[in-house]
Amino acid sequence: MSFLHLHGLRKVYGNVTAVDGIELAVAVGSRTAIVGPSGCGKTTLLRLIAGFETPDAGSIVLDGTELAGNGDVVPAHRRGIGVVAQDGALFPDLSIADNIGFGMKRDEDARDERIADLAYVVGLDRGILKRRPHQLSGGQQQRVALARAMARKPRLMLLDEPFSALDTGLRASMRKAVAELLEQAGIATILVTHDQAEALSFADQVAVMRDGAFSQVGAPRDLYLRPKDRMIAEFLGDSIILPARISSGIAECAIGHIGADSTSPRDVARIMLRPEQVFLEPASRADVANPPPNVVFGEIIEAEFAGSVSTVALRVLNSLDPPDAAVIGNHPLILRRSFVDAPTVGAIVRISVHGKAHVFDGTA
Numbered sequence: 001m002s003f004l005h006l007h008g009l010r011k012v013y014g015n016v017t018a019v020d021g022i023e024l025a026v027a028v029g030s031r032t033a034i035v036g037p038s039g040c041g042k043t044t045l046l047r048l049i050a051g052f053e054t055p056d057a058g059s060i061v062l063d064g065t066e067l068a069g070n071g072d073v074v075p076a077h078r079r080g081i082g083v084v085a086q087d088g089a090l091f092p093d094l095s096i097a098d099n100i101g102f103g104m105k106r107d108e109d110a111r112d113e114r115i116a117d118l119a120y121v122v123g124l125d126r127g128i129l130k131r132r133p134h135q136l137s138g139g140q141q142q143r144v145a146l147a148r149a150m151a152r153k154p155r156l157m158l159l160d161e162p163f164s165a166l167d168t169g170l171r172a173s174m175r176k177a178v179a180e181l182l183e184q185a186g187i188a189t190i191l192v193t194h195d196q197a198e199a200l201s202f203a204d205q206v207a208v209m210r211d212g213a214f215s216q217v218g219a220p221r222d223l224y225l226r227p228k229d230r231m232i233a234e235f236l237g238d239s240i241i242l243p244a245r246i247s248s249g250i251a252e253c254a255i256g257h258i259g260a261d262s263t264s265p266r267d268v269a270r271i272m273l274r275p276e277q278v279f280l281e282p283a284s285r286a287d288v289a290n291p292p293p294n295v296v297f298g299e300i301i302e303a304e305f306a307g308s309v310s311t312v313a314l315r316v317l318n319s320l321d322p323p324d325a326a327v328i329g330n331h332p333l334i335l336r337r338s339f340v341d342a343p344t345v346g347a348i349v350r351i352s353v354h355g356k357a358h359v360f361d362g363t364a
């Protein structure tokens with residue numbers, strides 16, 4: 001069931017169209033991530049939903065109530081929406097307790113107890129409640145901002161890059177903790193981020209944004225494995241994109257005949273593989289001289305070791321399909337992934353592919 005519905009949203013600043021034609025349905029208690037490059041309109045979209053900006057066209061309906069559209073605009077403080085910004089935006093002169101309790105009434109029953117409960121829920125020690133924001137770490141400040149937003153019992157939570165100031169380890173643990181917390185509270189959440197891994201791991205639904213519009217919306221796994229075009233594929237992670245011929249559900253390409261996720265026959269197509277689908281096993285020049293059917297070998301021409309993930313460039317030695325030979329010959333296949341024993345320059349490897357190749361619509 002759709003809890004939040006955005007229809008045809010548009011926002012223009014002077015001659016900049018920040019957001020245009022946005023359609024989105026958010027289910028009750030679900031997590032949506034909006035991901036896209038800097039300046040694509042993510043923050044503007046959140047500000048429209050929060051009520052800090054008014055759309056030039058389109059509508060926002062939350063739980064059956066129109067917040068913006070044809071009729072009156074519901075002001076931000078009446079929307080029941082919590083917002084956590086990138087920097088937390090805490091009040092520097094208030095104690096942590098008063099920051100958390102900012103939206104509560106002074107005489108609210110058991111106010112102090114609720115503040116302490118909220119601090120506990122977001123994993124903050126009771127001992128810091130008397131401190132001021134500048135006496136807290138970045139991660140603690142973000143937790144305070146989240147507790148403050150939760151104190152108002154929002155129906156929807158908007159998170160604008162709330163983890164971006166944190167270092168990698170803390171970022172991942174905060175993300176997990178926040179996701180669990182909001183899920184337990186049954187609060188639907190929209191997270192804005194420019195970090196694709198964060199979007200894919202956080203959300204049930206990911207919307208990829210480009211130039212003010214959504215280019216694809218779907219479940220993380222679908223978007224990652226079946227992106228609509230090359231740009232989305234590359235934005236969501238490393239990809240190997242090859243020309244291919246599709247016939248009987250098989251993609252015939254330079255590195256073999258691989259099962260395809262499309263059965264429509266096509267003479268000229270583009271396919272995508274994710275690096276974790278491509279395996280390299282040690283082989284020798286003698287194997288290359290007598291290749292078994294549908295087996296492709298390569299030679300490592302560059303190798304870069306970088307800890308758990310290494311990058312290798314390989315030249316395909318017995319490309320199966322002549323149309324690809326020139327492309328592959330001129331452009332080595334680049335593979336960045338983790339190897340137990342990464343091959344070194346000069347090594348001969350047998351290339352194999354697991355899973356299906358994704359076939360792009362069109363030839364882009």
Ligand SMILES: Nc1ncnc2c1ncn2[C@@H]1O[C@H](COP(=O)(O)OP(=O)(O)OP(=O)(O)O)[C@@H](O)[C@H]1O
Nearest residue numbers: 013016017018037038039040041042043044045194
């Ligand atoms: N108040 C404003 N006045 C004029 N232009 C604005 C305003 N706010 C945003 N813009 C423009 O609208 C476009 C979208 O900006 P927005 O901040 O929504 O992007 P973003 O995807 O959140 O970027 P970032 O990831 O860098 O925060 C940009 O071109 C920006 O310069």
